[in-house]
Amino acid sequence: MGNIALLIIAIAFAVLVLFLVIVLHKVSKVVEEANRTVKLVSSDVDVLLHQADGIMAKANTLLDDVNGKVATIDPLFTAVADLSESISDINTSSRKLVARINRPSSRRKAGSASAVVLAKTAKKFFVKKDKVKESKETV
Known part of the structure; x- marks a missing residue:
């Protein structure tokens, strides 16, 4: 009876080892696939970062150009504001003149x-x- 118990334990151990070998083989395949995915994602991220750097450089150049053009146009807006203020003053003065002219004594x-x-x-x-x-x- 002792031999049969040892034989059952040996068979159970062999089945356990066989099951663990199968599980470890599948886990190794999953790890290999994960490594390939990480390498692929890493190379894609490098390409994306390189392209993003290019886009940022172009955006900075464009923003500098726009700021320069706005700076050259800024005096025009200042002049237009001054002109509109002068026109407003002229309108006010002309209204006062018309009001004085419309008075009978004046x-x-x-x-x-x-x-x-x-x-x-x-x-x-x-x-x-x-x-x-x-x-x-x-x-």
């Missing part, structure tokens, strides 16, 4: 002021015309 004053401005402008025009005429005659 109509005479505004009319005489307008006549003075018109006379001065006409004088400048005729003086320039005479000077041009004289310069043509001397030539």
Whole structure:
């Protein structure tokens, strides 16, 4: 009976060893596949990082170019803002002038002021015309 028990234990041990060999063989295949996958992913990540570096360099160059162009256009926007402020001031002044002209007591004053401005402008025009005429005659 002792021999039969030893024989059963030996057979059970042999089956256990055979099962472990099969399991270890399958585990080694899984590990090999994982190693291949890691190598493939690693090479793909290297390519992606290289391409990302190129894209970042191009984006930085493009951003520098845009910043330079914005800096050259910036004075234009400043000038437009100044111009719009001046136009607003002119509109305010013209509204005040119209309001003064529309007042009954100031109509005479505004009319005489307008006549003075018109006379001065006409004088400048005729003086320039005479000077041009004289310069043509001397030539």
